[in-house]
Amino acid sequence: MTLALVAALLTAATPAGGKAAVPAVRHAGTPGPAPRAIRSAEDLAALCRALTPPERLRPRGDAVERGEAEARHDADRDAAIVARYAITLPAARLPFAPYDASERRLSLAEPGVLPVAEGGSRLWPSEERGLPVEADAGAARRVLEAQRAGRLALELTFDLPDDATCGADPRGKTFTLPVEPVEWAWTDGGAALARGGAGADRPLATAAQGATPRVDVGEPIAGPSDAKRAVLTRAGDLQACYAEALRRDPAVDGVLVVELGGGRIGVAADSTGTPELSTCVQRALATLAAPGGGRVAVPIRFELVAPATAAAAGTGSAPAR
Numbered sequence: 001m002t003l004a005l006v007a008a009l010l011t012a013a014t015p016a017g018g019k020a021a022v023p024a025v026r027h028a029g030t031p032g033p034a035p036r037a038i039r040s041a042e043d044l045a046a047l048c049r050a051l052t053p054p055e056r057l058r059p060r061g062d063a064v065e066r067g068e069a070e071a072r073h074d075a076d077r078d079a080a081i082v083a084r085y086a087i088t089l090p091a092a093r094l095p096f097a098p099y100d101a102s103e104r105r106l107s108l109a110e111p112g113v114l115p116v117a118e119g120g121s122r123l124w125p126s127e128e129r130g131l132p133v134e135a136d137a138g139a140a141r142r143v144l145e146a147q148r149a150g151r152l153a154l155e156l157t158f159d160l161p162d163d164a165t166c167g168a169d170p171r172g173k174t175f176t177l178p179v180e181p182v183e184w185a186w187t188d189g190g191a192a193l194a195r196g197g198a199g200a201d202r203p204l205a206t207a208a209q210g211a212t213p214r215v216d217v218g219e220p221i222a223g224p225s226d227a228k229r230a231v232l233t234r235a236g237d238l239q240a241c242y243a244e245a246l247r248r249d250p251a252v253d254g255v256l257v258v259e260l261g262g263g264r265i266g267v268a269a270d271s272t273g274t275p276e277l278s279t280c281v282q283r284a285l286a287t288l289a290a291p292g293g294g295r296v297a298v299p300i301r302f303e304l305v306a307p308a309t310a311a312a313a314g315t316g317s318a319p320a321r
Contacts, residue, residue, distance in 0.1 A: 035083075035084040035085050035086035035157050036083050036084070036085050036086070037085075037086055037087070038085055038086070038087040038116075039087075040116075040117070041116050041117035041120050041121045041174075044116050044121050044123075044175060044177065045121065045175060047080060047085075047166075047177070048165075048166035048168065048175040048177060050073075050076050050077055050080040051077060051080055051081070051160075051164050051165050051166055051177075052073070052077070052165070053165055054070060054073065054074060054077070057069070057070060057073060059073075080160070080164075081160050081162065081164050083160075084157060084158070084159055084182065085157070085158055085159075085160075085179075086155070086156070086157045086158075087116070087123070087155075087156050087158075088153050088154070088155050088156075088187075089114055089115070089116065089123075089153065089154045089156065090152075090153055090154075091147060091152040091153055091154045091186065092147055092150045092151075092152055093115075094108055094114070094147075094152075094154070095108065095109040096108055096109060096143075096144070096147075097109045097110070097130060099137070099140050101137065103134075104134050104135060104136055104137075105132050105133070105134060105135070106132065106133050106135050106139075106140045106143060106194065107130030107131065107132040107133075108129070108130045108131050109130070110129055110130060111124070111129060112124075112125050112129040112130050112131065113176075114154070114156070120173075120174045121174045121175045121176065121177075122174075122175075122176045122177075123156070123158070123176075123177055123179050124176055124177065124178050124179065125158075125178075125179055125180075125181050126161065126178045126179065126180060127180050127181060128181045128196075128197065131154070131156075131181060131184050131196055131197075132196055133184075133186065133194040133195060133196040133200070134194075134196070134200060135193075135194045139193060139194050140194075142188070142193050143186045143193050143194055146186070146188035146193060151188050151189055152186060152187070152188060153186075153187045153188075154184060154185075154186060154187075155184060155185045155187055155192075156179075156181060156183075156184045157181075157182045157183045157184070157197075157199075158179040158180055158181050158182055159179070159180045159182055160177075160178075160179060160180065161178055161180060164177070164178065181197055182197055182198050183195065183196065183197035183198040183199035183200075184196050184197050184199070185199065191204075191209070191306075191307075192204045192306075202251070203251060203253050203303075203304035203306070204304075204306035206250035206251040206304065207246040207250040207251075207304060208250040209250075209307075210307045211304040211305055211306055211307065212304070212305045212307070213239075213242055213243065213246055213302070213303070213304055213305075214301075214302075214303045214304075214305055215235065215238045215239050215242055215300065215301070215302055215303075216300070216301040216303065217231050217232050217235070217238075217298065217299075217300055217301075218298065218299040218300070218301060219299075220296050220297060220298050221257065221297040221298070221299060222295065222296055222297040223260075223261075223290065223291065223292065223294060223295065223296025223297065223298075224291050224292050224296070226291035226292070227260070227290065227291050227296040227298050228298060230260075230288055230289070230290070230291055231258070231285065231288070231298050231300070233288075234284050234285055234288065237284035237285075238281060238284060238300065240280075240284075241277055241280035241281050241284055242277065242302050244276075244277075244280060245272075245274050245276060245277040245280070245302075248274075248276065249274065251304070252272055252273075252274050252277065252302065252304075253272065253302050253303050253304045254270070254271035254272035254273065254274075254301075254302060255269070255270075255271050255272070255299055255300065255301050255302070256269070256270050256271075256272060256277070256278060256281055256299070256300045256302070257269040257270075257297055257298070257299050257300075258281060258282070258285060258297070258298050258299075258300060259295060259296070259297050260285065260288060260289075260290040260295070260296050260297075260298070261290035261293070261294055261295035261296055262290075262295060265282050265285055265286055265288075266282070267281070267282065268297055272302060277302070281300065
């Protein structure tokens with residue numbers, strides 16, 4: 001099956017009850033080193049010193065010592081530029097732009113400068129300056145309520161531009177660093193309220209953090225509508241498969257598109273990234289006959305619903321046990 005068709009199948013996947021599915025395709029490359037943590041303005045100052053352009057250096061010593069110092073700095077600067085960084089910032093005073101109800105989007109007001117310390121150093125997103133998140137009105141209100149209560153924080157993971165350097169005040173005490181946001185989350189006491197960037201499709205909470213696991217069987221992408229009812233007869237088995245997958249990884253969620261018919265079963269598309277879940281689902285549906293005798297394709301959504309929204313989730317889904 002072509003990549004384009006797989007993408008189309010995932011895009012078409014909708015949960016029971018007629019609600020549009022949360023986008024499930026994950027943009028995950030080869031895992032790299034953990035981001036370097038920036039915990040204070042002092043950490044940012046140290047990073048900015050490492051990013052000092054070579055022509056601004058004034059090393060001391062004789063010719064050999066100066067040459068060695070320049071070589072060390074070049075190596076440190078190269079390593080700093082290719083690294084990824086993570087920081088958590090207090091967000092009680094960050095101004096939000098008006099909520100875009102039609103796009104279900106909450107963003108910071110431009111220019112989106114992020115203070116690292118009161119009246120001091122700052123991060124300046126050079127891309128995605130508003131750090132937008134897709135959120136319904138209820139989720140957006142929870143973000144604003146946490147901000148009014150002084151509990152809101154911004155967890156930001158970012159890269160640096162290839163030519164990264166910091167702006168500094170005349171005394172060299174405070175810095176402004178352009179950054180390229182990778183993923184971000186608005187959090188309340190460590191609990192994610194909304195995510196954006198590369199992490200937008202991640203669940204707001206894992207099963208270990210109290211999220212409710214749900215299994216939704218969508219309308220068939222191919223084949224008669226009876227195919228959905230046939231798959232639902234194995235709902236208990238599907239829930240058991242999801243529960244087992246969550247015991248291995250409490251953050252598993254996504255969509256499987258299952259093909260049935262002709263005495264065979266297969267998975268046309270899988271955004272969960274969990275082969276064990278795919279195998280379990282195929283085993284659960286292996287003896288199921290496709291209605292009409294032809295081939296059918298049915299999307300099955302495995303979803304973690306955050307505690308704050310679990311009660312409002314649709315009635316067409318069932319929690320995994």
